[in-house]
Amino acid sequence: xxxxxxxxxxxxxxxxxxxxxxxxxxxxxxxxxxxxxxxxxxxxxxxxxxxxxxxxxxxxxxxxxxxxxxxxxxxxxxxxxxxxxxxxxxxxxxxxxxxxxxxxxxxxxxxxxxxxxxxxxxxxxxxxxxxxxxxxxxxxxxxxxxxxxxxxxxxxxxxxxxxxxxxxxxxxxxxxxxxxxxxxxxxxxxxxxxxxxxxxxxxxxxxxxxxxxxxxxxxxxxxxxxxxxxxxxxxxxxxxxxxxxxxxxxxxxxxxxxxxxxxxxxxxxxxxxxxxxxxxxxxxxxxxxxxxxxxxxxxxxxxxxxxxxxxxxxxxxxxxxxxxxxxxxxxxxxxxxxxxxxxxxxxxxxxxxxxxxxxxxxxxxxxxxxxxxxxxxxxxxxxxxxxxxxxxxxxxxxxxxxxxxxxxxxxxxxxxxxxxxxxxxxxxxxxxxxx
Amino acid sequence: xxxxxxxxxxxxxxxxxxxxxxxxxxxxxxxxxxxxxxxxxxxxxxxxxxxxxxxxxxxxxxxxxxxxxxxxxxxxxxxxxxxxxxxxxxxxxxxxxxxxxxxxxxxxxxxxxxxxxxxxxxxxxxxxxxxxxxxxxxxxxxxxxxxxxxxxxxxxxxxxxxxxxxxxxxxxxxxxxxxxxxxxxxxxxxxxxxxxxxxxxxxxxxxxxxxxxxxxxxxxxxxxxxxxxxxxxxxxxxxxxxxxxxxxxxxxxxxxxxxxxxxxxxxxxxxxxxxxxxxxxxxxxxxxxxxxxxxxxxxxxxxxxxxxxxxxxxxxxxxxxxxxxxxxxxxxxxx
Numbered sequence: 001x002x003x004x005x006x007x008x009x010x011x012x013x014x015x016x017x018x019x020x021x022x023x024x025x026x027x028x029x030x031x032x033x034x035x036x037x038x039x040x041x042x043x044x045x046x047x048x049x050x051x052x053x054x055x056x057x058x059x060x061x062x063x064x065x066x067x068x069x070x071x072x073x074x075x076x077x078x079x080x081x082x083x084x085x086x087x088x089x090x091x092x093x094x095x096x097x098x099x100x101x102x103x104x105x106x107x108x109x110x111x112x113x114x115x116x117x118x119x120x121x122x123x124x125x126x127x128x129x130x131x132x133x134x135x136x137x138x139x140x141x142x143x144x145x146x147x148x149x150x151x152x153x154x155x156x157x158x159x160x161x162x163x164x165x166x167x168x169x170x171x172x173x174x175x176x177x178x179x180x181x182x183x184x185x186x187x188x189x190x191x192x193x194x195x196x197x198x199x200x201x202x203x204x205x206x207x208x209x210x211x212x213x214x215x216x217x218x219x220x221x222x223x224x225x226x227x228x229x230x231x232x233x234x235x236x237x238x239x240x241x242x243x244x245x246x247x248x249x250x251x252x253x254x255x256x257x258x259x260x261x262x263x264x265x266x267x268x269x270x271x272x273x274x275x276x277x278x279x280x281x282x283x284x285x286x287x288x289x290x291x292x293x294x295x296x297x298x299x300x301x302x303x304x305x306x307x308x309x310x311x312x313x314x315x316x317x318x319x320x321x322x323x324x325x326x327x328x329x330x331x332x333x334x335x336x337x338x339x340x341x342x343x344x345x346x347x348x349x350x351x352x353x354x355x356x357x358x359x360x361x362x363x364x365x366x367x368x369x370x371x372x373x374x375x376x377x378x379x380x381x382x383x384x385x386x387x388x389x390x391x392x393x394x395x396x397x398x399x400x401x402x403x404x405x406x407x408x409x410x411x412x413x414x415x416x417x418x419x420x421x422x423x424x425x426x427x428x429x430x431x432x433x434x435x
Numbered sequence: 436x437x438x439x440x441x442x443x444x445x446x447x448x449x450x451x452x453x454x455x456x457x458x459x460x461x462x463x464x465x466x467x468x469x470x471x472x473x474x475x476x477x478x479x480x481x482x483x484x485x486x487x488x489x490x491x492x493x494x495x496x497x498x499x500x501x502x503x504x505x506x507x508x509x510x511x512x513x514x515x516x517x518x519x520x521x522x523x524x525x526x527x528x529x530x531x532x533x534x535x536x537x538x539x540x541x542x543x544x545x546x547x548x549x550x551x552x553x554x555x556x557x558x559x560x561x562x563x564x565x566x567x568x569x570x571x572x573x574x575x576x577x578x579x580x581x582x583x584x585x586x587x588x589x590x591x592x593x594x595x596x597x598x599x600x601x602x603x604x605x606x607x608x609x610x611x612x613x614x615x616x617x618x619x620x621x622x623x624x625x626x627x628x629x630x631x632x633x634x635x636x637x638x639x640x641x642x643x644x645x646x647x648x649x650x651x652x653x654x655x656x657x658x659x660x661x662x663x664x665x666x667x668x669x670x671x672x673x674x675x676x677x678x679x680x681x682x683x684x685x686x687x688x689x690x691x692x693x694x695x696x697x698x699x700x701x702x703x704x705x706x707x708x709x710x711x712x713x714x715x716x717x718x719x720x721x722x723x724x725x726x727x728x729x730x731x732x733x734x735x736x737x738x739x740x741x742x743x744x745x746x747x748x749x750x751x752x753x754x755x756x757x758x759x760x761x762x763x764x765x766x767x768x769x770x
Binding site for chain 2: 074077079081082085087088089093098100107108110112116131405409420424
């Protein structure tokens with residue numbers, strides 16, 4: 001294997017693994033901040049115990065997110081030095097700003113919150129956690145500013161073989177940034193809601209920690225139904241429309257649209273065959289893709305045939321990741337709607353089959369997050385910076401042996417981390433008894 | 436003063452901030468295994484609420500280097516590839532073993548985590564030092580700024596000696612922190628450790644300085660041109676001695692302030708010797724300096740605004756956090 005491929009595999013592995021953790025930090029963080037707010041308002045001890053329990057799981061998740069996050073910042077230089085030289089004038093600032101505005105905030109206040117509990121007033125408890133939640137959503141903003149700029153570069157000129165900043169705010173508010181941020185943060189909220197709902201459901205099934213579980217489940221389901229519906233409309237819808245406008249070949253790959261056409265169909269189900277440039281099986285709604293892309297059924301949507309082969313992303317991976325993500329998103333809406341119905345009927349705490357579903361669904365938002373990430377990043381290929389720098393021109397010219405060493409090392413270290421994470425999370429839930 | 440010089444200084448401040456702050460918790464990790472099993476709880480708890488915030492200085496420093504001097508970031512990070520990968524593994528293991536230790540019940544698992552925590556702390560410290568040693572010796576880079584050489588070229592005697600200096604410097608910082616946060620018998624023990632580390636710190640600083648004069652005379656260029664600058668290494672020595680005297684007199688707070696200032700001056704001594712370069716290439720034509728390796732003026736200006744808005748706020752709540760945890764660490768406080 002050549003160095004480019006090895007570095008791509010390593011970046012995919014380390015970014016994909018890192019991305020398991022931040023969504024829960026963001027989603028669960030907001031939910032714990034709400035619980036702390038309830039504690040501040042009511043002075044009801046149950047809320048304090050709830051916050052303590054969820055914060056314990058939060059802390060395990062958080063530390064692995066932190067430990068694997070530093071790797072990402074280093075890799076732009078270690079494995080992608082030519083990329084770093086090309087984009088440094090623009091890409092470095094949001095990374096530094098993420099440290100200044102977000103990482104300091106979340107780690108300092110989390111330390112205060114976790115260790116200083118007995119030294120803090122109820123207000124400072126709430127405020128500390130609010131800052132943790134605020135810091136983590138802010139961190140997502142800065143990193144997605146950097147990432148979205150790679151998708152739709154703006155506010156720059158190319159000079160002497162480098163992208164040079166010409167307008168900071170144009171670079172920050174590049175075309176994909178707002179939709180990508182909202183879509184990703186909302187996905188994190190769904191992850192947090194499903195996690196809290198699932199763990200609470202487990203307690204209810206086991207008949208343990210009932211008061212904590214009931215209140216948490218109610219909070220998670222109400223929060224979950226709102227954020228999962230918002231994800232379909234407007235956030236997901238808007239994301240797709242922005243991609244249609246700014247990265248049409250990516251949309252064509254998402255949708256398996258081989259031919260440029262007006263009244264383009266939206267696939268409900270399909271099996272593409274990229275080698276023959278056609279769909280083997282297809283169930284679709286005529287005109288719906290045109291409508292989605294431009295809010296007009298007659299709009300012309302560019303198909304795969306409109307682009308040179310060298311500029312196209314690998315279709316199969318992009319296509320299936322996208323569709324599976326959409327299917328999971330729909331499943332989350334249905335799940336939380338059923339939850340709301342049962343809550344309204346006052347049957348949610350006793351409907352075992354539904355509680356079992358919630359418990360079993362905990363991994364699904366994680367899978368949806370990863371699929372969304374694959375959709376975006378694989379869909380950006382063959383570019384490192386869309387339209388400006390190809391991935392094959394971005395990597396560091398390292399000895400292949402060095403990258404083999406690090407790749408094998410990361411695989412082993414991350415396997416251990418994942419084992420520790422699963423063991424501790426499951427153990428913490430199973431052994432927890434509210435006094 | 437132009438923006439490039441300002442950013443040269445600001446990157447230096449971030450490095451110094453990192454070395455002082457994460458320095459004491461890395462240092463606690465370095466001396467950690469000398470503590471008895473019970474005492475380890477105090478050692479760990481004393482850094483538990485702040486270590487992660489301290490590590491953010493590294494992340495922000497890396498981000499600032501990337502943003503202000505992307506060519507340096509690209510050359511150094513890809514050039515030190517294996518060393519940095521090992522550093523990342525050390526930092527990962529360190530974070531996990533420190534934070535998650537007490538989630539496990541059995542004493543043998545806890546002891547395993549203790550060993551991992553201490554060894555990974557030491558590895559991280561030494562690797563930082565070796566990296567600095569290589570930056571000082573100059574790197575073999577080609578025209579496009581790529582490092583030419585192997586990992587083992589980085590392990591030259593001079594750089595390893597700088598790694599040992601880093602080990603003594605930060606381990607000393609760690610013991611002074613523990614001296615501040617502990618009481619009674621444990622504190623007396625810490626005081627005895629401090630003697631070993633300050634001796635090493637003092638001796639190695641002198642040896643490294645002399646050796647630098649012999650091996651890398653070019654690094655004295657700035658000092659010989661502006662002899663007034665010699666006050667920096669002199670202050671490094673003075674603060675070292677002040678810290679040693681204060682710890683003898685049991686004045687822990689003064690000792691840690693002096694030791695922190697000595698770290699600042701040691702790093703500044705090395706950092707100023709590079710100016711205006713950041714990476715000295717064996718072929719001087721390929722050296723990366725604060726002008727040919729910098730981002731555009733607009734980026735430097737934007738970043739300066741970000742730093743001026745953000746860092747004062749960071750300092751305010753960082754100080755608040757240290758104040759909340761001021762005083763002796765109690766055994767029951769921790770995760």
